[in-house]
Amino acid sequence: MRLALLFQPATARALMTGAALLAALPANAAGLPAFAPPDAASAKACVVEKPVELGSDWTAWDGGKTDRSRDDLLAIAREYAVGSARVARDPDAARRILGHLAKASKEGAGPEGAAIEARMLIATGDEADRTKAIELLREAMKTGSRSAARSLGDLLAGKDVDGAVRAYRVAAAQGDPRASLALARLLKLTGKADPATLDLAVTNAFAAIVSAVETGDCRAARLMTTLYTDGAFGEPRPDLAMAWTRFAAEKADSSAAILLAKAYHRGLGVTPDETKAVRYFEIAANAGRASALLPVGIAYATGVGVTQDLKKAAEFLAKAGEVGRTDAWYWLAQLYRGDFGGAPVPDKAYAYLVKAAELPDAPADVVFERGIAERDGFGTPKNPAAALAHLEKAADAGSDKGAYEAAMLVRTGADGVPRDLPRAVRLFRLAASNGSAAAAVRLSEVYRCGMGVAQSTEKAATWTERAAFLGSSSSMEIYARRLMASADPETAARGLLLLREAAQGGDADAAASMVIAYETGRGLPADAEMAARWKAHGSSLAAAPGGFEIALAKARLAENGLAAMDEARALFSAAETAGAIDARFELARALDETGSAEPQDLLDLLIPSAKAGHVPSMRKLGELLEGSEQAGGRSGYEWLQAAAAAGDFTASLALANGLPEASRIAELKRLAEDGGACSAEDFSKLGLAWVSLGAEGRAEAARYGALASETVEPTDGGSLMALADIIIGTDGDRTKAESYLRMALEAGEPKALRRLAEGLARGTFGPPAPKDAETLLVGRGDAGDSSADVLFLKLAADDVLAPEAAVLARVMDRIGSDLDTLGGNLLKLAAKARNGAFGEDGRRRANDWLLRAAEAGKPAAMRALAETYLYGPVNGRDPQKGIAWMQKAADAGDRDAKRALAAAYEVGFVVAPDATKARALNDEAVAVEPPVTQ
Secondary structure, eight states: OHHHHTSOHHHHHHTHHHHHHHHHSOOOTTSOOOOOOOOTTTSOOOOOOOOOOOOSOGGGOOSOOOOOOHHHHHHHHHHHHHOOSSSOOOHHHHHHHHHHHHHHOTTTTHHHHHHHHHHHHHHHOOHHHHHHHHHHHHHHHHTTOHHHHHHHHHHHTTTOHHHHHHHHHHHHHTTOHHHHHHHHHHHHHHTOSOHHHHHHHHHHHHHHHHHHHHTTOGGGHHHHHHHHHHOTTSSOOHHHHHHHHHHHHHTTOHHHHHHHHHHHHHTSSSOOOHHHHHHHHHHHHHTTOHHHHHHHHHHHHHTSSSOOOHHHHHHHHHHHHHTTOTTHHHHHHHHHHTTTSSOOOHHHHHHHHHHHHTSTTOOHHHHHHHHHHHHHTSSSOOOHHHHHHHHHHHHHTTOHHHHHHHHHHHHHOBTTBOOOHHHHHHHHHHHHHTTOHHHHHHHHHHHHHTSSSOOOHHHHHHHHHHHHHHTOHHHHHHHHHHHHTOSSHHHHHHHHHHHHHHHHTTOHHHHHHHHHHHHHTSSSOOOHHHHHHHHHHHHHOOSSTTHHHHHHHHHHHHHHGGGGHHHHHHHHHHHHHTTOTTHHHHHHHHHHHHTOSOHHHHHHHHHHHHHTTOHHHHHHHHHHHTTTOEETTEEHHHHHHHHHHTTOHHHHHHHHTTSOHHHHHHHHHHHHHTTOOOSHHHHHHHHHHHHTSHHHHHHHHHHHHHHHHHHOOTTOHHHHHHHHHHHHHTTOOHHHHHHHHHHHHHTTOTTHHHHHHHHHHHTSSSSOOHHHHHHHHHHHHHTTOHHHHHHHHHHHHTTSOOOOHHHHHHHHHHHTTOHHHHTTHHHHHHHHHHTTTTHHHHHHHHHHHHHHHHHTTOHHHHHHHHHHHHHSOGGGOOHHHHHHHHHHHHHTTOHHHHHHHHHHHHHTSSSOOOHHHHHHHHHHHHHSOOOOOO
């Protein structure tokens, strides 16, 4: 039997099990033997060769006495001969160890030592050394060393095929599975064997491998995996390849376990299964495979493929780091930071973050996170200067987040970090060039506000557009509105699409605009169902709780004015319930702008949010209180100071306006340099502050007016009014000022009507045109604007307007008996009417107003009515009624009525003379404070 001739008797007997198995299994169609792996449970335990402990640096060993065993020294020599993950290749160290063995034993270093020396010689590549290596291996082979025989076969295979075949046969005869396989491959490759001999060699190779596996050499199972995978001796058998791989993995063969783990992880030839992948990675890790430690640690940290266990995760990750998987340090930093659900351990998190960041090839994001930890004081004392250094290092390595956060640090300044706006701009540019939408938004702000650069609304618009394309929803919304304002239908349509994208991306203002668009049919077909869907989408936005409700309330008010106030109140209330700290402020602002609340109502709304730290509420509260008046524990001035200290530009500007001229100029320049003015409203306010400060002030006012005009929205009534004031204050184009006021009026600004009407009547915009003012006011009154009627009567009472009696009658008829609407105009109008300014009909109406006001208990109206009866036209006089109403006015505390009544008693006018009563009434008049206008 040719099979028996190839093996020693003992080895042949050992192969009987494999041979019997071969006979029992069907052969592959192409002749490949079909060996199934042994039953894992019954197979012998794998013999795992653990690396010998080095104990010291053997490169410095002088060859002196040592207590290490011969086998240990051979293993150490072998490792230095070829190099490993633990030691660098050092043939000299290997030779010193082998020399020591040769001296310490009559047998010398033995066949294994010869084989080691041969490998060192082969590695030099020198032909003489190669010849010597061959001689060494031949001598070792004669002593029965099968590893030397196999090594000799490997060395001769390229140049002496016959010699290699003989060497492989010697090793194969001793049961060396790798030599058996090498022999079969060499015979097939060179064609030196007939088919029968080749088949026998292949069968022997398979049988030798199986025999090695059955006797505990589980690593040989990987050879079976290779044979059934590459198909070198027949068609591949993926089923058997996987079976042998699984057997080896189950027997703790780390290479097979890793191969199987990767297969299940990536779905290579099997259905992806993270649970199985982690199981095999853990087998490999426990078998000492360093590359498996990290994936197992990550699995236990994340709970993917295994039950989460943070303690085990820390153990595996720490081991991975210790054996050179330095990316484990960052995973440990995340674990101790609490990213995977455990309690944060800041000091450990920072310590591992530093280890990860200080590696030569540390990723930019790791360096960035170290900078953030130092900025925020997480696991280490706050150190803005160190944070900036690491953030800039991350930026230089390509981190857009590093560049952005470094820019924010130098933009505001901090301990050890001076404020440096030009540097901030450079860093923002770097971040934006790396794709940061947030940085592009900041650059838009930088140019709009003039922070470290010359102010440029054009460049600000360009960066807003860039931010929109980089994905900033808020910038999309701004840019979309700009496109939608275009007269070109295609451009407006693009704007609407962009607005939709901004709303889908989470911008609350854009979502509110979509609701209004579908409700009104403006820009889109009216569709109540779609409006409801967008409303539901807006309510689901979690980026800013209550933000959508506030945006929708403001949109409703902009669309429908006071008619939407009840719905707006409900939306503001819902926003406050959702946690929006600015809900009360926005409601107060809406009420104030529409004149729908008393001052105390506004204070009640603002005080809680101001106390909670909402800066705009602090500022608005300060404006309402005007100076020393107290509310919420602070005076108005103190509230303004608190808002200014928190960075509120308008509060700072209000405080600056109270300074002496020189100090005011210096403060206005500082505010401008700090980039506090960033909107049309800010520009217009800053421009107004400059108007009264001489020639320099007018020039600055004109400059800020120009900036405001470039950015003002048609709906920003307050800024439009301020722009008109700036133009007037700097002797600009008065026609343009008039147009701004008309735009403000259309935007719903309540103060714009009076400014426009008075300006027309007094000639602010050109020649005086009282009739134009009258037409404006009466027309708006005819349309239902009661404030226009009140203003009309006031201007008529102040002789600014001189309306015809019929026009006045129309307005009077609308007001009717509404004394509150007449307000302080009542007495003036009555006095003019009594003197015949509005004809007989005007006089009659004035008397009716005075009578209703007097009956309502207004002392000044009582006195005016009394004077009408006493001193009016002859056909309207009634002295007795006059004295009676004068008495009522005096009894109600009117000082002038007391004096008039005292004079009547003194001279006997209508009443009998009575000096005592006259003196008493005069004394009472002196004691009465000056009357408050009713």
